[in-house]
Each structure stands twice: as C-alpha cells, then as structure tokens.
Amino acid sequence: MQTAIYTTCMDAIKDDKETGRLEAFSDGVFAVAITLLVLNIRVPGLDSPGALLDDNRLWPVLRDQWPVLVAYGISFSTIGIMWLNHHRLFTHIKHTNTVLLLLNLLLLLIIVFIPVPTALLAEYIIHPDQRAAAIVYSGTMVVLACCFNLLWRYASYHNRLLGKNVDPHSVKAISGQYLFGPLLYLIAFGVAWISAPASIICNAILALFFALPGRPLRSLPQETKGNEN
Amino acid sequence: MQTAIYTTCMDAIKDDKETGRLEAFSDGVFAVAITLLVLNIRVPGLDSPGALLDDNRLWPVLRDQWPVLVAYGISFSTIGIMWLNHHRLFTHIKHTNTVLLLLNLLLLLIIVFIPVPTALLAEYIIHPDQRAAAIVYSGTMVVLACCFNLLWRYASYHNRLLGKNVDPHSVKAISGQYLFGPLLYLIAFGVAWISAPASIICNAILALFFALPGRPLRSLPQETKGNEN
Amino acid sequence: MQTAIYTTCMDAIKDDKETGRLEAFSDGVFAVAITLLVLNIRVPGLDSPGALLDDNRLWPVLRDQWPVLVAYGISFSTIGIMWLNHHRLFTHIKHTNTVLLLLNLLLLLIIVFIPVPTALLAEYIIHPDQRAAAIVYSGTMVVLACCFNLLWRYASYHNRLLGKNVDPHSVKAISGQYLFGPLLYLIAFGVAWISAPASIICNAILALFFALPGRPLRSLPQETKGNEN
Amino acid sequence: MQTAIYTTCMDAIKDDKETGRLEAFSDGVFAVAITLLVLNIRVPGLDSPGALLDDNRLWPVLRDQWPVLVAYGISFSTIGIMWLNHHRLFTHIKHTNTVLLLLNLLLLLIIVFIPVPTALLAEYIIHPDQRAAAIVYSGTMVVLACCFNLLWRYASYHNRLLGKNVDPHSVKAISGQYLFGPLLYLIAFGVAWISAPASIICNAILALFFALPGRPLRSLPQETKGNEN
Numbered sequence: 051m052q053t054a055i056y057t058t059c060m061d062a063i064k065d066d067k068e069t070g071r072l073e074a075f076s077d078g079v080f081a082v083a084i085t086l087l088v089l090n091i092r093v094p095g096l097d098s099p100g101a102l103l104d105d106n107r108l109w110p111v112l113r114d115q116w117p118v119l120v121a122y123g124i125s126f127s128t129i130g131i132m133w134l135n136h137h138r139l140f141t142h143i144k145h146t147n148t149v150l151l152l153l154n155l156l157l158l159l160i161i162v163f164i165p166v167p168t169a170l171l172a173e174y175i176i177h178p179d180q181r182a183a184a185i186v187y188s189g190t191m192v193v194l195a196c197c198f199n200l201l202w203r204y205a206s207y208h209n210r211l212l213g214k215n216v217d218p219h220s221v222k223a224i225s226g227q228y229l230f231g232p233l234l235y236l237i238a239f240g241v242a243w244i245s246a247p248a249s250i251i252c253n254a255i256l257a258l259f260f261a262l263p264g265r266p267l268r269s270l271p272q273e274t275k276g277n278e279n
Numbered sequence: 280m281q282t283a284i285y286t287t288c289m290d291a292i293k294d295d296k297e298t299g300r301l302e303a304f305s306d307g308v309f310a311v312a313i314t315l316l317v318l319n320i321r322v323p324g325l326d327s328p329g330a331l332l333d334d335n336r337l338w339p340v341l342r343d344q345w346p347v348l349v350a351y352g353i354s355f356s357t358i359g360i361m362w363l364n365h366h367r368l369f370t371h372i373k374h375t376n377t378v379l380l381l382l383n384l385l386l387l388l389i390i391v392f393i394p395v396p397t398a399l400l401a402e403y404i405i406h407p408d409q410r411a412a413a414i415v416y417s418g419t420m421v422v423l424a425c426c427f428n429l430l431w432r433y434a435s436y437h438n439r440l441l442g443k444n445v446d447p448h449s450v451k452a453i454s455g456q457y458l459f460g461p462l463l464y465l466i467a468f469g470v471a472w473i474s475a476p477a478s479i480i481c482n483a484i485l486a487l488f489f490a491l492p493g494r495p496l497r498s499l500p501q502e503t504k505g506n507e508n
Numbered sequence: 509m510q511t512a513i514y515t516t517c518m519d520a521i522k523d524d525k526e527t528g529r530l531e532a533f534s535d536g537v538f539a540v541a542i543t544l545l546v547l548n549i550r551v552p553g554l555d556s557p558g559a560l561l562d563d564n565r566l567w568p569v570l571r572d573q574w575p576v577l578v579a580y581g582i583s584f585s586t587i588g589i590m591w592l593n594h595h596r597l598f599t600h601i602k603h604t605n606t607v608l609l610l611l612n613l614l615l616l617l618i619i620v621f622i623p624v625p626t627a628l629l630a631e632y633i634i635h636p637d638q639r640a641a642a643i644v645y646s647g648t649m650v651v652l653a654c655c656f657n658l659l660w661r662y663a664s665y666h667n668r669l670l671g672k673n674v675d676p677h678s679v680k681a682i683s684g685q686y687l688f689g690p691l692l693y694l695i696a697f698g699v700a701w702i703s704a705p706a707s708i709i710c711n712a713i714l715a716l717f718f719a720l721p722g723r724p725l726r727s728l729p730q731e732t733k734g735n736e737n
Numbered sequence: 738m739q740t741a742i743y744t745t746c747m748d749a750i751k752d753d754k755e756t757g758r759l760e761a762f763s764d765g766v767f768a769v770a771i772t773l774l775v776l777n778i779r780v781p782g783l784d785s786p787g788a789l790l791d792d793n794r795l796w797p798v799l800r801d802q803w804p805v806l807v808a809y810g811i812s813f814s815t816i817g818i819m820w821l822n823h824h825r826l827f828t829h830i831k832h833t834n835t836v837l838l839l840l841n842l843l844l845l846l847i848i849v850f851i852p853v854p855t856a857l858l859a860e861y862i863i864h865p866d867q868r869a870a871a872i873v874y875s876g877t878m879v880v881l882a883c884c885f886n887l888l889w890r891y892a893s894y895h896n897r898l899l900g901k902n903v904d905p906h907s908v909k910a911i912s913g914q915y916l917f918g919p920l921l922y923l924i925a926f927g928v929a930w931i932s933a934p935a936s937i938i939c940n941a942i943l944a945l946f947f948a949l950p951g952r953p954l955r956s957l958p959q960e961t962k963g964n965e966n
Binding site: 309313315337355363 | 842
C-alpha cells in the first residue's frame with residue numbers, strides 16, 4: 051500500500067509540475083511585458099535636469115500626458131486580460147508536449163508585441179480620422195485570438211492534454227466562448243477600415259467579454275469555491 | 280483509507296496552487312517594477328564615450344546625482360513595502376475567482392505606475408516651494424491604499440476567499456490596520472497642497488506603519504514560528 | 509510505516525525542489541531576455557510627439573520597419589527554442605551542485621547576449637554581401653551550443669545529477685542529438701565566411717532541428733502522456 | 738494515523754512554501770537585474786538606420802566595444818555569484834518574518850544598484866590612473882557584504898529561522914566564510930584608494946572565493962547528493 055500512496059502522491063505533485071515551468075516562463079513574460087509599459091510614460095523635466103518647471107507650468111505639462119496614460123491603461127488591461135485567459139486555460143491543461151510549448155511561444159510572441167500597436171493606437175486617438183493605427187491594432191488582436199484558439203483547440207482536442215478530472219462542462223464553455231473569438235475580432239478589424247473610434251469600442255467590448263468567464267463556467271469548482279466559503 | 284490520504288494530500292497541494300499563479304505573476308510584476316528603477320540612474324560619461332572625466336571632475340558629477348539616488352531609495356522602499364503587504368495578505372487569501380484576479384490587476388496597475396510620481400517627487404525635492412510633485416505622489420498613494428483595501432475587503436468579506444484554518448485574530452488585525460489607510464493617506468494628500476516637505480514626511484511615516492505588521496499580528500503563526508525555533 | 513510514507517512524500521517534494529530555484533531564476537532570465545526584444549521596435553511618431561503622420565505617410569513608415577520585425581521574430585524564436593531545450597534538459601536533471609549552477613550561469617550569459625548579434629544580423633539582412641554580422645551571429649551560436657553540451661555532459665555523466673527513475677533511452681537520445689550540435693554550428697560558422705544568406709539558412713535549419721525532440725525521445729513519458737489521454 | 742500523515746505531509750509542503758514567495762520575488766529581481774545588463778551593449782548602426790557600415794568599417798567598431806563586453810562579463814558574474822550565495826543561504830533558511838523580509842529587501846536594493854558602479858568601473862578600466870570608479874565599486878561591495886552578513890546572522894542566530902533538520906556543520910561553514918567577508922572587502926576598498934587595478938583583482942579573487950562553498954560545506958547533502966548518484 052505504501053507504494054500505492056507514494057505513487058498517487060508523486061502523481062499529484064507531478065501532475066502540477068508538468069505545466070509548471072511553462073506557466074512560470076509565461077508568467078514571467080506577461081509580467082515583464084506588462085511592466086515595460088511604464089517606460090513609455092515620461093517624467094517631465096527628468097530628461098533635461100536643468101529645465102525644472104514651476105507649478106504653474108508643470109500642471110499643463112502633466113495634463114498633456116493624458117494620451118500616454120490612456121495608452122498605459124489600455125495596454126495594461128489588454129495584457130492583463132490575456133494573462134487572465136492564459137491562467138484560465140491552464141487550470142484545465144495539465145500536460146505538455148513539444149507542440150504545446152511551441153504554440154505557447156507563438157502566443158507569447160504576439161503578447162510581447164502588443165505594446166507596439168497599443169502605443170500607436172493611443173498616439174493617434176486624438177486624430178479619429180486616421181485609421182492606420184486602429185487597423186494595425188485590430189489586426190494584431192485577430193492574430194492573437196487565432197493563437198489562443200489554436201492553443202486551446204490543440205490541448206482540448208479529445209482531452210489530449212487536459213487533466214484527468216477535468217469538468218467537461220467548463221471545457222465546453224471555453225470552447226464555445228473561443229469559437230466566435232476570431233470571427234468577432236475579424237468584424238472589429240473590418241470596422242477599423244471604416245471608423246477608428248467604432249473599432250476601438252468593439253475591441254473594448256470584446257476585451258470585457260473575454261475577461262469574464264463564459265456562462266457555463268459559473269459552475270466551475272474554481273469559481274464557486276470562493277463563494278461557497 | 281488510501282483514497283482519503285490521496286484526497287487530503289491532493290487538497291493540501293491544490294490549496295496552495297490556487298493562488299500560485301496569481302502570486303507568481305504578481306511577484307514578477309513587483310520584481311520587474313522594482314528593478315527598472317535602476318534605469319533612472321545614469322552613469323556619468325557612458326552616454327558620450329569620448330567624454331571620460333578625470334577623478335577631480337568625476338567626484339562632483341557623482342555627488343550631483345544624489346537626488347536620483349534618493350528617488351531610487353524612496354521608490355525601492357515604496358514598492359518593496361507594497362510587495363510585503365501583498366505577501367502578507369496572500370498568506371491568508373487561499374482561493375481566487377475572476378473578481379479577485381481583476382482587483383489584483385487593478386492593484387498592479389498602480390504599483391507599476393509608482394516609479395513615475397516618485398521620479399517626479401525626487402526631482403522637485405530640491406524645490407520645496409513647488410507642490411505639484413508632492414500632490415501627484417500623495418494622490419497616487421491614496422488610490423493605491425484604496426486598491427489594497429478593495430482587494431482585502433473583497434477577499435475577507437465573510438472569509439470568502441481566505442484559507443480554512445485562517446486565524447480570525449490576525450485577519451481582524453489587518454482589517455483594522457487597513458481601515459484607516461485611505462483616510463490617513465487622504466490627510467497626507469491634503470497636507471501636500473499646503474506644504475510639500477510635510478506631506479513627504481507624512482507619507483514616509485505611513486510607509487513605515489504599513490511595513491510593520493499590526494499589533495495583533497504578533498500572535499500570527501508565521502511571525503512566531505521563527506522566534507519559537 | 510508512517511515514517512516511510514513521510515520520507516517518500518518528503519523525497520518527492522524535495523526532488524522537485526532541488527532544481528526549483530535554478531529553474532525559476534533561469535525562467536526569469538529567459539522571460540526578461542525574450543520580452544526586452546520588443547524594445548527594439550520603435551513606434552513611429554512616438555519619440556517626437558508633434559510629428560504625427562497621416563495615413564498616407566504612416567503606412568510606408570510602418571512597412572519600412574520590416575527588418576526590425578524580422579529581427580524580432582528571429583530573436584524570439586532563437587531564445588524560445590533555447591528555453592525549450594533548457595526545459596527539456598531539466599525534465600531529466602533533478603539535482604544541483606555548485607558546478608551545475610555555475611555552468612547554468614555561463615549558459616545564461618550567452619542567452620542574454622543573443623539579442624545583440626541577432627539585432628546586428630537583422631540590420632544587415634538587406635546587405636547580403638556584408639558578412640560580419642552573420643559571422644558574429646554564427647560564432648555566438650557555436651559558443652551557445654558548446655555551453656549547452658557542457659551543461660548536459662556534466663549533468664548526465666554517469667547519471668551524476670539526473671533523477672533516479674530517468675529513462676536511459678531518452679537520455680541517450682539527447683546525448684546523441686547534442687553530440688553533433690557544436691560541429692554542425694561550426695560548419696554554419698564556416699559557411700558565414702563565404703556567404704551570409706547560406707549561413708542564416710543553416711542556422712534556421714539547426715534551430716528547427718533542436719526545437720524538435722530527437723527521434724528516440726518520442727517514447728518519453730512526457731511526450732506520450734499527452735497522446736495517451 | 739491518517740491525520741498524522743496529513744499533518745506531516747502538510748508540514749513538508751508548508752515548510753517549503755514559507756520562503757517560497759521571498760525566493761520567487763528575489764529570483765525575479767536577480768533575473769531582471771542580470772538581464773538588463775545587455776541594454777548597455779549597443780548594436781553599431783542600429784541607432785542611426787541610414788548609417789550601415791561595410792565589413793571593413795564594422796569590424797573595428799565591434800572591436801572597440803570590448804570595454805562594454807568586459808563590463809557585461811563582470812556585472813553578470815557579480816550578480817550571478819550573488820544569486821548563488823542567496824540560493825545557498827536559503828537552502829538553510831526555512832522560515833520568514835517581517836525583519837527577514839526587510840533585510841532581504843535591503844540586500845536586493847544593493848543588488849539592483851550593482852550595474853551602476855560596474856558600468857562606471859568598466860568605462861574607466863582603460864584609465865588605470867583614475868581611481869574614483871574603483872573606489873565606488875569597492876565601496877558598493879563592502880555594503881553588499883555587510884547586507885549578506887546581516888541577513889545570515891539574523892536568520893542563523895540561535896537557528897532562529899533555519900529548518901529543523903539543518904546540518905550544524907554547514908551552517909558553521911557559511912558563518913565562518915561570511916565572518917571575514919566585510920573585512921576582506923574593506924581591505925579591497927582601501928587598496929582602491931592606492932591602485933585601481935590591484936583593487937579590481939582583489940575583488941575578482943573575493944568573488945571567486947564566495948562562488949565556491951566553504952570547506953566544511955563539502956559534506957552538505959545538497960552537494961554530495963549529485964556525486965553519490
């Protein structure tokens with residue numbers, strides 16, 4: 051019996067360990083990407099030490115930084131929600147193989163790239179008639195939605211890499227939510243060619259939609275455990 | 280019996296795992312944010328390789344960097360104490376749900392932003408009559424105190440997301456310490472409109488107050504375990 | 509019996525813990541190195557806030573950034589595949605000693621350096637007659653292959669630092685794959701002195717070769733577990 | 738009996754968890770600090786995209802970068818060895834309290850600062866008659882040695898925060914090695930006022946001395962486990 055307990059104990063530890071390094075590496079990439087965003091915010095007067103401004107002149111300078119702060123907020127929310135989705139997928143994915151590692155790297159490639167189109171978007175937010183920034187941003191989101199789908203479809207296909215005790219209900223909920231992801235982002239991409247502000251609003255709604263778990267997810271043990279206590 | 284042991288063993292492992300990735304991601308963000316602070320310190324002569332200075336001229340250049348070093352010290356202490364508080368809260372919080380993940384992201388949004396007002400503050404430290412920097416810094420601290428409160432109130436409400444064996448005494452101690460946080464920071468914010476140096480001193484005292492655990496916390500197992508050995 | 513179970517349980521936990529911090533530190537370094545690559549991508553117009561471009565002029569500016577994007581893609585893939593290899597080695601390496609920690613630091617020294625020759629390579633990709641960049645890049649890869657070999661040879665020599673239940677088949681597979689690594693990269697390095705594009709193609713093929721596990725690796729528990737489910 | 742096993746199992750897991758977040762945060766800080774070093778290495782021609790150099794002119798430009806590469810090597814080794822020492826201490830330290838967390842933050846404050854004096858040192862390495870850089874570097878090392886001592890003395894005093902099954906022999910070995918640390922670094926600091934190159938050599942020898950474990954450490958289970966296999 052000792053061996054049996056040892057084996058189950060080992061299995062339980064191993065089960066979590068298999069995706070452990072993938073998650074640690076991904077967490078690191080998400081954390082660095084989300085923190086680097088602050089580098090875009092310049093402190094007025096710091097670059098030229100001699101040019102300190104008095105209060106009357108500092109206030110308007112700070113106020114003019116609002117597009118940079120908006121860009122910071124949007125980028126942070128976007129990457130944060132992506133981390134939340136990654137976290138949600140890997141509460142179900144318990145095993146790894148080389149293909150999953152490569153698909154995860156592909157996903158991270160896009161995640162790390164996100165600050166670039168977001169900075170572009172925030173810069174051109176004051177010129178709603180210029181659509182190039184909104185098109186580039188929406189396009190990146192379409193690619194990202196496809197990457198998330200690829201990762202999830204590969205892992206969940208016939209429960210390939212999911213845990214043994216996975217809740218089929220919650221897996222279906224994610225699959226359902228993700229099914230329409232690329233299509234919806236494609237529509238937001240199409241809208242960007244017509245109107246930049248409308249496309250930004252579409253993308254914001256989609257971000258909120260993927261921040262919240264899908265409907266059937268409410269019966270997830272992870273979600274309910276907190277409320278039951 | 281084997282199944283029972285397996286279950287308890289699994290539970291013990293799972294219990295720690297549920298907030299594992301949230302903590303790993305937050306640790307990553309804190310670590311990057313605290314390390315990026317060094318980028319503000321310029322090495323004299325490195326930017327213009329031809330302009331090496333001899334000893335007589337290098338010493339005064341190094342000495343003139345003191346406001347940058349003070350800024351580094353303040354920012355590092357601020358983010359370090361925030362990490363300490365985050366660490367303290369998550370010795371009690373054992374479960375997660377989507378709302379907690381989002382509140383934690385909101386908290387990190389402010390944490391990552393901290394280097395900006397701190398750099399501003401350090402720059403204007405030599406001009407005590409200029410209050411804009413102290414106002415912006417104090418304002419950020421008020422928002423941060425509110426975020427910490429929101430996170431803790433949400434998690435500790437009816438022990439919603441706390442561990443099963445949580446010490447009610449220490450939970451109350453944190454709740455008590457946090458109750459007055461936003462109010463005290465709001466007072467420091469008010470002081471900033473009158474006197475910048477007085478506001479900085481208020482903020483420093485508050486930072487120390489939150490670095491140390493609340494009084495009833497002394498009976499925490501975490502704290503005493505070390506002394507008992 | 510209780511003691512026996514306790515011991516095995518402890519052993520199982522300890523077994524994973526011994527390389528835990530080495531892996532966490534390495535994951536952090538890989539994550540930061542791979543994320544810093546995005547800093548090379550400049551957002552047009554962000555540096556000079558007044559010089560916003562209209563759509564007609566922004567598109568060609570974005571299009572001209574393709575060598576930077578290619579550099580980003582190559583660097584990301586290179587470091588990503590290196591992480592994958594590091595991950596693969598440490599599914600077998602279970603113990604550490606000072607020599608292994610130092611060899612791992614040496615490996616990370618080269619990993620962190622990779623963005624420099626890759627940026628150089630991407631910049632000179634449009635001048636195929638200039639070979640210096642390809643030579644520097646190929647040379648770095650030779651050193652990196654040697655470092656990986658050194659780490660693996662040291663750890664796998666007489667199963668010195670490998671886990672107890674390691675699969676000898678898969679260890680041999682890695683040793684076989686790694687045996688020819690430095691030689692193959694040395695050939696690519698030699699080719700760089702004759703033709704830069706041919707050397708880049710050689711390096712790309714080698715990267716793919718090391719991204720995929722060696723043939724005998726297919727029977728690895730890690731690889732098959734996913735397919736069995 | 739089940740409860741007993743549960744308790745021991747829990748204890749084993751908890752024992753590692755208590756310093757878990759401190760180590761994860763420290764690993765993150767070390768990883769970011771060590772990776773940021775590469776930002777000091779400039780790729781020739783990347784800053785001014787139009788100014789691509791042909792092979793004849795690129796080689797000497799690359800060759801002139803050697804002081805930057807030396808700085809990179811020294812900084813990387815220094816921070817790497819500091820991580821190694823931190824790792825070594827925390828194989829014995831198993832418990833935390835607020836004082837230890839604050840002492841660890843103080844240590845990280847100096848670690849994150851290291852790239853600054855190292856960059857200064859590397860820049861002035863070609864001017865051995867200029868001593869300011871060597872003095873600043875040696876001074877930082879004295880402070881760092883004191884911080885390491887403070888952390889270890891606090892944790893090991895009456896085995897305050899060490900694990901239950903700690904090997905007293907290896908603890909004494911570390912205490913012995915650390916006892917002379919600040920004194921030796923103080924001597925190197927004194928030498929810097931007389932001769933910069935002699936001080937650099939002293940510091941390099943001291944770095945090697947602290948990279949290797951102290952003599953009695955050879956009988957550590959951690960060290961021998963690898964050789965026994």
